[in-house]
Amino acid sequence: MKFKTEEELLNFTKNIIGKKFIDIDTQKLLATNKKDKGILGKVVETGFYGYELNSNPEADFGELGIELKVSGFKTNKNSTISAKERLVLSMIDYSEIIDEEFEFSKLIFKNKKILIIWYEYDYENKDNYGEFVIKHYQLYNMGVDEEVLKNDFNIIKSKVLKGEAHLLSEGDTSYLGACTKGAKGTDTKTQPKSNILAKPRAFSLKNGYITGILRSIDISSQVLAKYKTAQEYIYEKLKPYIGMTQKEIWEQVSGIVFKEGDAIPKNLNKMISDRIIGKDKELGKIDDVFNKVIYEIKNLPVDKDNYPLERLSFKNLHLEAFEYEWNDSEWKDYFEEISFIVITYEGSKKSKNGERVLKDVKNISFTQEDIDLFGKSYNMVREAIKSKDISKLPYPKSYENQILEIAPKGVKGDDAYNNFFKGNKTCFMMDKDFVSSKIN
Template identity: 55%
Template sequence: MKFKSEKELLEYTKDIEGKTFKEIDSQHLLDTANLRRAKGLLGHVVESGFYKYPLNNDSHADFEELDIELKVTGYVKNKNGSLRAKERLVLSKIDYNQIVNETFESSHVLGKCKKMLIIWYEYDSNKEAKDFLITHYQLYDMENDLKVFNNDFEIIKNKVLDGKAHELSEGDTSYLGACTKARTSSDRTTQPFSDILSKPRAYSLKNAYMTGILREHINSKVITLNKYNTVEEYVKDKLRPYFGKTQVEILEKIDGRKYSEKIPKNISKMISDELIGKDTELPEKDEIFSKTSFIIKNLPIKENGKPIERMSFKTISLSDFEEEWEDSFWKNYFEETTLITICYQAVNNSKNGFRVLKNVKKISFDEYDLDEFKKTYDQIKLAIEKEDINLLPTSANGFKNQLLEIAPKGVKGDNAYENFFKNDKTKVSFMISKRLLIDKLSDE
């Protein structure tokens, strides 16, 4: 089936809304498919069953006459009723030997994926794939976020140019990820400026970005251009006038009150909320926040740059550990999330309130980190299955060279470990070990 215009394509596509994959599977591709295998077949069902295109693996766009690629992907409904993308959208393989000679404008990823027709379905783990309901379609144009994509492409390319393809991380970039793309965990490939073999990777639209464009579409939000390419860029811009000043000096300057006699325990958070914005306010401050997975953290550091304390995350839930690591919420979280760390330096062992705003560091996690995090995840999963508190990977009860620990997050007397198995929502959180933080903060 050929379409003469985008309008004609979209008019035809209207009829796909409200249908299940079973209703359009004219080639019976899903008759014997399980959920895992069906993931790659749903696009073929739409292509062959709805648009009547022969299945193919050529490099041209699916709607070649319009230079539009077809993508089929799922979303899930959160408990509060909001929607989020189920997963990243994989685009095309990264050729390490080719990317070093490309510009973003000449790249394969832009050539094939600049404009896409995205078919959205609601994923439900209690249903068979054939019964998933198709609810939305969206004509996506990368042009709306081209400045950020260009910056992301250059970050990926420069890492390959530096001979560090093996250190690529999805947390390096804002929208365009470099996700692993291998048949097995041991697959490796060559890179041009290093003898170290690297995991094969593909360009992808990151999970948070997919969630952002889905919500924009459903809410008919007016798309605005990004002022900033990264969250790090935004944070540095807001803090720039205050580098070298103490926490008290900064807070007194921005709210006009005196704090030197009584220092608020959360003074760093008060500064961040005022200068950068509260977490709930950030998506309104710049488009970059509504389409990225980020955490802004305040961290006290010693005069030598080493952290004074560990870094915590949100509390964990027992239900987070129902899936294997590869399909888990936490793997995706650590894989895609960028930590923007605001460092306050304790000069001459100065106490909280009198530490100096030193710098802003971006932290992301590479494949080695994720492999180590998996050990912690698996240990917690085992502890939950056996309901054995002694198996929990705490700092005192962990394993050798542990990079990710768990620790209570709450008030004293909560008995967080003793009550760990009693409720889904625990009072325990992940903590990055000081050893890993030292390593990340020393990276330039």
Template identity: 50%
Template sequence: MKFNTREELLEYTKNIKGKTFKEIDSQHLLDKSKSNKNKGVLGQIVESGFYKYPLNNVSEADFEDLGIELKVSGYIKNKDGSLRAKERVKLSKIDYNNIVNETYESSHLLGKCKEMLIIWYHYIPKTDYGDFKITDFQIYDMSQDEDVFKHDFELIKEKVINGKAHELSEGDTSYLGACTSGATSADRTTQPFSDIAPKPRAYSLKNAYMTGILRELKEKTPDIITFNSTEENKKLIKKVKDEKIEEKIENIITFESTEENKRLSEKTVIDYVNNKLKPYFGKTQLEILEEITGKTYKEKIPKNINKMISDKLIGKDNELYEKDELFRKTSFIIKNIPIRNNKAIERMAFKTLQLSDFEEDWEDSYWKNYFEETALIVICYEAENSKVKNGYRKLKYVKQMSFTDEDLESFEKTYNMIKIAIEKRDINLLPTPNSFENQLLEIAPKGIKGDDAYNNFFKKDKTKVSFMISKTLLNEKLNDKDE
């Protein structure tokens, strides 16, 4: 099927909404697929069954004449009603031997197709792929994010030039990931400046980036929005508010790339945090808190003083997406830790565990994606000796941390131990500290004393136990000069 204009393509694509994959699977690809784990089959079904392109002509299905590339992506509805993308979207393979001689422009990373036509389907665990329902579609112009893509490309390239392709992590970058792409976890390839064989990787649009695009789709009301200038943008928003438009028909969003819409070049989350904290480096927690609140706390120092400071100066986690565009499409966590001689005094805790987050195998799990893509923005407060208590530690520096393949392999062991413990309803199988050699991720109670967190572990979906990053791993990250 040939589309001569964007309008023709969009008009035809309206008909895909509400369809399941088995309803459009005219080539019976679901029957031929060996496994319900073959994610690529869904894209093939849309290409061949809906757009009527032959399976052996994949490139034509990307609507090259219109400069639009087709992507099929799932989303998950969270327990609080919010939506998140199911997974990253893979682009092209990273050639470690060629990237060192490429520029972002010469790499043709995004190719001619800088616009994506995204077909969204609702992913429901333990459901046959054929029963997934397509609910939305949108066109997204990736060129508006090109400054961040370019910065991410340079970070990946720099690591390869430094002979550290084997240390690449998706947490290194903002939008453009370097995800593993081997058929098995044992697959290896070569890199130009090291004898260490790295895993094959591909460029990808990170899960958080896709989630940001999805949320923009759901937040915008008109069918087609085109931002040509800031003035037009303001007029359109006023029109929407004045007319109280509520009905959605197509859910199409496009953005014209203009200088007004582009954020500052090479801006990152850690840049944002550093700029907010810059005036306070070298000051104690109490000095900072009293300065930004105008109140006195010396008589009773809050236990959560670090969070009070970061919430005030940087913003609460659920508010940050409103403060800067970059926060809407990145996966990050802002953490505060006390240090002494550049070593962590405490472990780092994460949110409390939910039993339902362990239903999937590790490869498809929420937690694998979380640790794989998430960058930790760690705010470090220094205590010169053991006598320096909370409140009197000095703001020292901010560190970005991400996790390597080796870290994730250790995390997988911890995850699987919890999954098995849940299946067998046996708390003795839980990965408490020192459960296995070189354990980097463990669990510990995160409730009030007397909660009996372990014995009550199976009573509710939300437990009173959380993941903890070991001090061993934190110290390694703190002293890594390349992080």
């Protein structure tokens, strides 16, 4: 079926809302590919739009320059919706990208405009994709966020030019990721500027970005992204205060002066961040970059050599989050895409809260080697849960080169380890030597 205009295509696409994939599977593709998520795009392409299966490098609706993508979303406990996973676009050719400019790249040639068909991921029918229901459709133009995407493209290109394709990480960029691709985790390919083999990777729109696009379906007006990265915004806001103590900063931004003997709030760093940067829930209204990236802002005390005085901790562990194998887990997706924006305050073990000096803003993202090591700790937690044996948990120094460990998160006396199966009193923390290597 050929469409002469975007309007004609979208008017036809309205008819897909409410259908299950099994309803439009005219070629019975689901019968032989019940667990292949990639098959859903083929079902829509053949069964709804009447196209033949192809791997044509041109856009699916070539006459309109529009690419078709089918993607899932999930409903969260707080009733918000989020994309189920990143949206994979096209493979990165390491030999070609070094000579490409973003505006004329194969990436933009094929994906400038994307028609996204959204289905609701049904956990009760997770092994029967045919029962998933299509709920929304959306025409997305990459030109809306061109400056951010171009910056991301050039970050990826720069690493390949430096012979560092093997060090690419999804956390390096804001919206456009370089996700690993390959039938096996051991797959590798050559790169032009180094003899080191690199994992095959594809351009992808990151999960956080796709979630932002999904949530914009019913939003008539959006805040534009003025910054290319979340770190850039945060640094610009904090820059005038670098070199000042926590108390000096708080007195300047709040007008409240700490007197001799006053108790200094334990969360003073967070109070400062909220005043200068904005509260977490407000950031998306300040700059759109915060709606479309997966990030966490961390305040970290360090010594003069940038060595952490505390470990970096994460959200509490929930047993149900370890149901899946590492490669299919939410934790793996989290570490692949997350950017930790670390606000460092210099002091010493003897320095009191309030006396530490604002030093810098650092960004931490993870290499494939880091991700593999995270997986080892994840699998130890998973094995402990399966065997109901807490001795198998990844305690600090459980194995060589360990960077992710389990630790109590709560008040003293919680006996978090022994109560691991009774509540959410433990969390992942990062080894301080590892964090030091990242921020240095």
